[in-house]
Amino acid sequence: MKTALTFTPLFLAIAATISPLAHAADAPPADGFVEGSTLNINTRNYYMNRDRRDIHIDDSKEWGQGFLGIFESGYTQGTVGFGLDAHAMLGLKLDGGGGTDGSSILPYGSGSGKAPGSFSTGGGTLKMRAFDTELKAGDLFLNNPVIAGGMTRMLPETFRGVSLTNHSLDGWMFEGGQASFAKLYNQSGHGRIGTSYGALPKGESSQHMNWAGMAWSGLPGLTSNLYASELKDVWNQYYYDLDYTYALNDLISLNPGLHFYHTQDTGHALLGDIDNNTYSLHFTVGVGNHSVTAAYQRVNGNTPFDYIAQGDSVYLDNSQQYSDFNGPNERSWKLKYAYDFAGLGLPGLTSAVSYISGKTDLTKVDPNSRGYSAWYNADGKNAKHWERDIDLKYVVQGGKAKDLAVRLQWATNRGSNGYSAVDRDVDEYRMIVDYPINVF
Structure with a gap:
């Protein structure tokens, strides 16, 4: 019998208000609703080209221009302050979007198979602050290891729900919340929260997601x-x-790290049986403007490591531009070299090159699984794939174009016959141009 993880309103309230009075005297005074307000606009031009080499079709191309405006008010004066946040998004199709790409830049086409020329959405959030605790209700930008919208596409994903955050203790952050709906990267409307790799039964959905956590x-x-x-x-x-x-000296630093997830089915188990332990280990050596990273990742379970649909809540070292290297029973390793061109007198220019190789056994996947049967392959006992990534980014350091960022990304993924059903042979190119504008 599996134990359900239950978050009651009382639990969330306690988790987010630990020792609020301990630092009440140190709580920063409210700036005022108007005086503390900010308005920022980010313009993002996004081009993606996916060349599916294994199925010999034309390149899948999408090019769009996105606009994201975020208004954040300050808080009203007093022990308990109130405020309001709001945002608006607009996506414009510049080229492509036949409805089959799946890159999450432009909406999928309807009967015509063509993406619309534009799509937009907006949302608001009511917020309240007491001492070091903040409550938000409405449309949320979330970014933590179990639910994250992220900014890896033209426009971000948002969630509709409630969140609590507390910073009462020095060096600690506590948070919790519940979300019932998500607006995906390339959509205007909201839908129930889904998963990235699991196929929920037709007509079925999860009603909400609860989370709680702490950072130290x-x-x-x-x-x-x-x-x-x-x-x-x-x-x-x-x-x-x-x-x-750990800094050995002014030139050399060492950085070991660990990430670990455990996923277990619960309730009606809409995706079937899940018992998955996934972890990654990394070790980075930095020498001046150079760094070298070695990483190892392991999925222990007959289902893939899965996470919230279109989100970035996959805090694993071998999650790459194209593949997450998260297949059932998959083992993968990575070698990455990064260089900061400030060492050559070019501040703002950075680069990275990575190579990742993975191996898995897809014959252990249950072909009758409710959510992951597509991963089963009778010929996939020694399925393999690899990915090579190149990343180049430049951020303007001064002048009228200060903070304008141009990023070029190239990924090549190749898989054996046993892996082709779940990860394509792909060459993928991305060009992303960001220009943030601080209005006030």
Whole structure:
């Protein structure tokens, strides 16, 4: 019998208000609703080209221009302050979007198979602050190891729900919340929260997701996070990480780290049986402007490591531009070299090159699984794939174009016959141009 992970309103309230009075005297005074307000606009031009080499079709191309405006008010004066946040998004199609790409830049086409010329959405959030505790209700930008919208596409994903955050203790952050709906990267409307790799039964959905967690950074160079979440009637998921950076001297630094997830089915188990332990280990050596990282990742379970649909809540070292290297029973390793061109007198220019290789056994997947049967392959006992990534980014350091960023990304993924059903042979190119504008 599996134990359900339950988050009651009382639990969330306690988790987010630990010792609020301990630092009441130190709480920063409210700036005022108007005086503390900010308005920022980010313009993002995004081009993606996916060349599916194994199925010999034309390149899948999408090019769009996105606009994201975020208004954040200050808080009203008093022991308990109130405020309001709001955002608006607009996506414009510049080229492509035939409805088959799946890159999450432009909406999928309807009967015509063509993406619309534009799509937009907006949302608001009511917020309240008392001492070091903040409550938000409405449309949320979330970014933690178990539920994260992220910014890896033209426009971000948002969630509709409630969140609580507390910073009462020095070096600690506590948070919890519940979300019932998500607006995906390339959509205007909201839908129930889904998963990235699991296929929910037709007509079925999870009604909400609960989460709670804490982050600690109490010692120089050392950070740790502990989170738990429940995607109702799908899974309970737990996460832990530990990361330490040690400077040997002014030139050399060492950085070991660990990420660990445990996922277990719960409730009506809409994706079937899940019992998955996934972890990754990394070790980075930094020498001046150079760094070299070696990483190892392991999935222990007959289902893939899964996470919230289109999100970035995959805090694993071998999650790459194209593949997450998260297949059932998959083992993968990575070697990465990064260089900061400030060492050559070009501040703002950075680069990275990575190579990742993975191996798995897809014959152990249950072909009758309710959610992951597509991963089964009778010929996949020694399925393999690899990915090579090149990343080049430049951020303007001064002048009228200060903070304008141009990023070029190239990924090549190749798989054996046993892996082709779940990960394509792909060459993928991305060009991303960001220009943030601080209005006030």
